[in-house]
Amino acid sequence: MYRILDKKILVLALAWLVIGLVMLSQLAHQVASFELRLSAIPGLAWMILSGILLNPVWRFVWRKVPRLGRWFPDLNGFWDVEVKSNWSRQVQLLDAAIDAKNCIDMRHVSADQLAELSNINLLAEITQTWWGLEMTLTNPGEASPLRRSDTIVIEPISGKGHRPPGICYFYKQSSVSDNVFDDPEFYGAAQLTYDRESDILEGFFSTSRMWRRAMNTAGTVTFTRCK
Structure with missing residues (x-):
């Protein structure tokens, strides 16, 4: 299904996810003295994205948001x-x-x-x-x-x-x-x-x-x- 997405959207989504994790790591360091290494952020972003795109997860979202089916349906x-x-x-x-x-x-x-x-x-x-x-x-x-x-x-x-x-x-x-x-x-x-x-x-x-x-x-x- 990734082929129906514009490549710019994929890159932009991953970029925003990385930026969000960087900001979250800085906040966690200030509040709880928890440090997340910058080198670990790309891997963590990929793990989160992969989790969201697991079949049980995205199919659940598709059922809850019917408008997504107008874009592309769940054909499983x-x-x-x-x-x-x-x-x-x-x-x-x-x-x-x-x-x-x-x-x-x-x-x-x-x-x-x-x-x-x-x-x-x-x-x-x-x-x-x-x-x-x-x-x-x-x-x-x-x-x-x-x-x-x-x-x-x-x-x-x-x-x-x-x-x-x-x-x-x-x-x-x-x-x-x-x-x-x-x-x-x-x-x-x-x-x-x-x-x-x-x-x-x-x-x-x-x-x-x-x-x-x-x-x-x-x-x-x-x-x-x-x-």
């Missing part, structure tokens, strides 16, 4: 994930290609003639600290070929003005398929925005699956926090 925990993929429409195109009586031009076909988007339900676990943000997606129901999805990079996006907070992430996905030409592993990217009222992350994804055959997949993805 498990999430039900609903993926709607255009894979079904890829299949629709393939079927039309071998059926002379069922021609489809995706540029002009009406929406009611399109196949329903494929629906996939997954489970995500997000681990969020001030020093890192990690996510793993699994397929507990095994209702789709997806076996596992491991996030390589997650970039947090802070809320600012009318822009809601969210995340962008790049991931590697492993799947099982009977098609020998399918990619057992491929990469994808997604961009999600967070809605504070509904406590939902939603957005779009795209992948490099079977890109050599012009069959890349894309669609929508919605994260709903598990109760």
